[in-house]
Amino acid sequence: MSTHPRQFAGVTRLATRMKGLKPSAVREILKVAESPEVxxxxxxxxxxxxxxxxxxxxxxxxxxxxxxxxxLQYGVTEGFGPLREWxxxxxxxxxxxxxxSEILITSGAQQGLDLVGKVLLDPADRVVVEEPTYLAAAxxxxxxxxxxxxxxxxxxxxxVDELPAVLGPAAPALxxxxxxxxxxxxxxxxxxxxxxxxxxxxxxxxxxxxxxxxGELRFEGVSRTPLAALTDEGVIRLGTFSKILAPGVRxxxxxxxxxxxxxxxxxxxxxxxxTSTLNQRAVxxxxxxxxxxxxxxxxxxxxxxxRDQMLQGLEAGMPAGTRWTRPEGGLFLWLELxxxxxxxxxxxxxxxxxxxxxxxxxxxxxxxxxxxxLNFSNQSRERIADGxxxxxxxxxxxxxxxxxx
Amino acid sequence: MSTHPRQFAGVTRLATRMKGLKPSAVREILKVAESPEVxxxxxxxxxxxxxxxxxxxxxxxxxxxxxxxxxLQYGVTEGFGPLREWxxxxxxxxxxxxxxSEILITSGAQQGLDLVGKVLLDPADRVVVEEPTYLAAAxxxxxxxxxxxxxxxxxxxxxVDELPAVLGPAAPALxxxxxxxxxxxxxxxxxxxxxxxxxxxxxxxxxxxxxxxxGELRFEGVSRTPLAALTDEGVIRLGTFSKILAPGVRxxxxxxxxxxxxxxxxxxxxxxxxTSTLNQRAVxxxxxxxxxxxxxxxxxxxxxxxRDQMLQGLEAGMPAGTRWTRPEGGLFLWLELxxxxxxxxxxxxxxxxxxxxxxxxxxxxxxxxxxxxLNFSNQSRERIADGxxxxxxxxxxxxxxxxxx
Numbered sequence: 001m002s003t004h005p006r007q008f009a010g011v012t013r014l015a016t017r018m019k020g021l022k023p024s025a026v027r028e029i030l031k032v033a034e035s036p037e038v039x040x041x042x043x044x045x046x047x048x049x050x051x052x053x054x055x056x057x058x059x060x061x062x063x064x065x066x067x068x069x070x071x072l073q074y075g076v077t078e079g080f081g082p083l084r085e086w087x088x089x090x091x092x093x094x095x096x097x098x099x100x101s102e103i104l105i106t107s108g109a110q111q112g113l114d115l116v117g118k119v120l121l122d123p124a125d126r127v128v129v130e131e132p133t134y135l136a137a138a139x140x141x142x143x144x145x146x147x148x149x150x151x152x153x154x155x156x157x158x159x160v161d162e163l164p165a166v167l168g169p170a171a172p173a174l175x176x177x178x179x180x181x182x183x184x185x186x187x188x189x190x191x192x193x194x195x196x197x198x199x200x201x202x203x204x205x206x207x208x209x210x211x212x213x214x215g216e217l218r219f220e221g222v223s224r225t226p227l228a229a230l231t232d233e234g235v236i237r238l239g240t241f242s243k244i245l246a247p248g249v250r251x252x253x254x255x256x257x258x259x260x261x262x263x264x265x266x267x268x269x270x271x272x273x274x275t276s277t278l279n280q281r282a283v284x285x286x287x288x289x290x291x292x293x294x295x296x297x298x299x300x301x302x303x304x305x306x307r308d309q310m311l312q313g314l315e316a317g318m319p320a321g322t323r324w325t326r327p328e329g330g331l332f333l334w335l336e337l338x339x340x341x342x343x344x345x346x347x348x349x350x351x352x353x354x355x356x357x358x359x360x361x362x363x364x365x366x367x368x369x370x371x372x373x374l375n376f377s378n379q380s381r382e383r384i385a386d387g388x389x390x391x392x393x394x395x396x397x398x399x400x401x402x403x404x405x
Numbered sequence: 406m407s408t409h410p411r412q413f414a415g416v417t418r419l420a421t422r423m424k425g426l427k428p429s430a431v432r433e434i435l436k437v438a439e440s441p442e443v444x445x446x447x448x449x450x451x452x453x454x455x456x457x458x459x460x461x462x463x464x465x466x467x468x469x470x471x472x473x474x475x476x477l478q479y480g481v482t483e484g485f486g487p488l489r490e491w492x493x494x495x496x497x498x499x500x501x502x503x504x505x506s507e508i509l510i511t512s513g514a515q516q517g518l519d520l521v522g523k524v525l526l527d528p529a530d531r532v533v534v535e536e537p538t539y540l541a542a543a544x545x546x547x548x549x550x551x552x553x554x555x556x557x558x559x560x561x562x563x564x565v566d567e568l569p570a571v572l573g574p575a576a577p578a579l580x581x582x583x584x585x586x587x588x589x590x591x592x593x594x595x596x597x598x599x600x601x602x603x604x605x606x607x608x609x610x611x612x613x614x615x616x617x618x619x620g621e622l623r624f625e626g627v628s629r630t631p632l633a634a635l636t637d638e639g640v641i642r643l644g645t646f647s648k649i650l651a652p653g654v655r656x657x658x659x660x661x662x663x664x665x666x667x668x669x670x671x672x673x674x675x676x677x678x679x680t681s682t683l684n685q686r687a688v689x690x691x692x693x694x695x696x697x698x699x700x701x702x703x704x705x706x707x708x709x710x711x712r713d714q715m716l717q718g719l720e721a722g723m724p725a726g727t728r729w730t731r732p733e734g735g736l737f738l739w740l741e742l743x744x745x746x747x748x749x750x751x752x753x754x755x756x757x758x759x760x761x762x763x764x765x766x767x768x769x770x771x772x773x774x775x776x777x778x779l780n781f782s783n784q785s786r787e788r789i790a791d792g793x794x795x796x797x798x799x800x801x802x803x804x805x806x807x808x809x810x
Contacts, residue, residue, distance in 0.1 A: 013525075013578075014524060014525065014668060015523065015524060015525055015526050015527050015530075015549075016527050017523070017527075018523075018524055018668060018671070018672070021671055021672075021675075022671065043479075045478065045479055046478075048474035048475070048477070048478050049474065051473075051474045051477045051478075053469055053473050053474055053477065054469075056469060056477065057465075057466065057469035057470070060462075060465045060466070060469070061462065061465070061466060064458055064459075064461060064462035064465070065462070068456075068458050069453035069454065069456045069458055069651075070453070071653055072453070072456045072458065072461060072651035072652070072653035072654065073450065073451075073453050073456075073651070073652065073653050074448075074450055074647075074652045074653065075653065106677075107512055107655075107677040107680075107681075108677055108678055110675070110676070110677050110678045111676065111677040113675075114675060114676045114677065118420065118422070118423075118548075119419060119420060119423055120418075120419065120420055121420050122420050122421050122422075125420075136674070136675060136678070139674070139675040140675045143523075143672070143675050144420075173418075242479075246474075246477035246478070247477070247478060247479045247682075248476055248477035248478050248479065248480065248681060248682035248683045249477065249681055249683055250512075250677065250678075250679075250680065250681045250682075263419060263423060266423070266426055266427070267423070267426075267548070269541070269544070270426075270515070270518075270519060270541060270544040270545045270548050271515070271516065271519045271676070272511075272512040272513055272515050272516040272519065272655065272677070273513055273515045273541070273655075274655075275512075275655065276512075276653060276654055276655045276681060276684060277652075277653035277655075278653045278654055278684070279681060279683070279684065
């Protein structure tokens with residue numbers, strides 16, 4: 001219990017967990033980048049012109065026509081049965097053993113992160129994250145007053161071999177990883193490292209939280225086995241419809257062993273009772289008839305073209321000393337600035353030139369100002385070409401200033 | 406940090422906050438009562454036959470037709486602007502000063518409870534609740550490891566005059582109250598007590614959490630001033646569309662001072678990013694043309710008829726020594742059993758007779774087995790007549806056994 005003097009509502013004394021929690025730096029940046037004349041590579045938005053609006057409209061219309069009031073009533077916390085069945089079957093196609101009782105429907109994958117934190121984390125518990133890591137996951141762990149331990153990543157994802165040195169003998173409470181097309185780096189975890197990670201987790205009895213929002217968006221290269229397919233226990237897996245259908249319906253899921261799903265369900269019960277009955281039923285109905293494979297093929301084609309456009313622009317316009325990842329899927333690539341060039345300075349200069357990257361520093365637990373995250377899913381090829389050209393000019397100028405030329 | 410031996414996922418060591426948190430007793434009871442041959446007074450469900458299904462269908466169709474992809478994209482955490490405006494205007498009609506910047510859209514009022522707990526409560530903080538109180542609110546406060554302090558209620562709501570004696574000199578972190586048609590008791594807080602409560606909160610600088618899911622459902626008597634209308638600060642107010650439109654869209658709101666709304670928004674950001682863009686836009690569109698006043702008039706008329714049917718049945722069938730509240734609105738009434746009759750024994754006997762009340766004991770912080778909660782919104786008058794007759798027989802038998810006759 002805090003001993004601070006208590007103040008009144010509005011300026012009320014806050015819970016300890018809120019200290020130092022600020023609005024997401026990236027979301028604040030997004031506000032700057034929102035102006036339509038700015039070419040934004042800042043958000044993590046899927047391409048709205050590819051949302052299957054008509055299929056959604058038809059599915060909602062059918063849901064009202066055929067299910068009526070049942071689609072508007074309270075529902076069970078675990079989620080709508082047929083949707084849980086669909087997800088379990090989809091996971092089975094990815095080599096993951098899953099039954100409907102091992103699926104909890106959540107209000108987006110973000111709620112999955114929050115519920116896992118709620119159920120597993122006490123203050124001062126250690127959580128392993130990648131360096132850099134997904135910002136909104138780090139926020140959740142900070143919110144549960146966990147201690148974040150960063151493990152460096154490279155072009156092949158988390159340096160799993162570094163775990164013992166970074167952690168010492170005591171096991172952490174949780175390990176969080178985005179193995180496919182990581183946010184922010186775009187890298188995928190190497191197959192051998194995956195096996196090593198799962199083995200390490202089993203040896204030390206550490207639950208692994210595998211966050212996979214982008215896995216269905218692989219546009220080249222060979223699919224890699226999900227962590228949850230490498231072991232029958234120890235992996236808690238998050239998924240979402242946000243990137244394969246649309247984020248505005250807020251539908252995601254947690255896959256975990258049934259005992260843990262029961263605990264997560266209790267936590268969800270007091271968090272928001274359940275996820276929208278209507279949205280669950282309408283999306284379940286949509287999936288009965290929608291050509292999801294055709295839709296995914298289209299997403300992959302368009303996102304690949306956009307990534308290629310971005311890579312081509314970077315090749316043409318970035319000064320020597322700049323490096324970037326070449327993601328085989330997902331929404332983001334990750335750019336390392338030339339020596340002496342600061343991410344936030346580049347961000348400010350770029351916005352004044354009408355283009356918005358995201359500075360990389362908020363994604364690090366350590367102090368690290370050499371990176372930018374670039375989203376390629378949310379702009380046309382023309383605007384990507386234009387924006388990357390401007391960004392190249394900004395970085396080239398900053399590099400020449402930094403090198404004293 | 407816990408010192409328990411760590412176990413693996415599925416049987417993982419849980420956070421301290423989860424200890425003793427069980428699935429809601431009432432939700433478990435609801436599963437028993439779900440069978441269609443049981444006449445259930447157990448749930449808190451609004452009447453689905455009164456949901457404006459066609460208006461919803463039309464609003465969703467229009468939203469897809471006119472807003473297209475924008476209705477399916479990510480949105481801001483605070484919520485959809487026009488919906489926040491509508492809520493602020495509605496509050497103004499109730500005498501509550503509110504601007505859109507003082508409204509946060511939530512995934513049902515339950516999420517409002519959770520976010521307030523997240524932002525305000527540290528372990529061992531004291532939270533004042535009524536005895537009896539709303540179970541899912543108590544669950545939230547337990548989840549934040551708060552210490553619940555019960556203040557007795559009577560037919561006029563919380564005994565505000567008891568606060569000093571119950572609390573002693575130290576101020577609690579929060580006071581939680583459902584002033585209109587309380588769940589479970591159906592009582593409304595007396596106007597003088599409202600003023601006294603607000604004055605007490607100002608003197609002691611205690612934020613008051615006013616939960617008002619049922620206030621629009623007054624079917625007789627004089628409207629009472631909301632706590633938030635009695636003061637410009639100190640009250641955090643929760644509202645919801647669940648009881649006036651439908652719960653399946655999961656739309657509620659928090660009204661509080663803008664500084665606190667900002668903190669709640671940060672907490673929501675890492676809890677689930679934002680509430681469904683689609684549902685917010687569709688309901689906002691629905692409210693532009695829907696005859697809400699006519700709809701509320703219908704709800705009030707039907708619920709009043711059902712309440713009257715229940716009161717009439719109780720009058721005819723309950724043995725001497727049974728008392729019940731006569732709520733002027735809402736969904737529930739509260740029945741005190743004759744001396745020596747146990748709520749859980751009555752529940753079991755009633756279910757075997759095809760009728761399901763809710764035992765009152767879970768709603769108490771203290772041990773108290775003399776009450777039942779009866780919901781009157783979710784059954785037809787015919788089924789209410791039949792169910793209350795059976796319940797009367799069960800209670801009559803139990804009372805005669807208890808009195809040794």
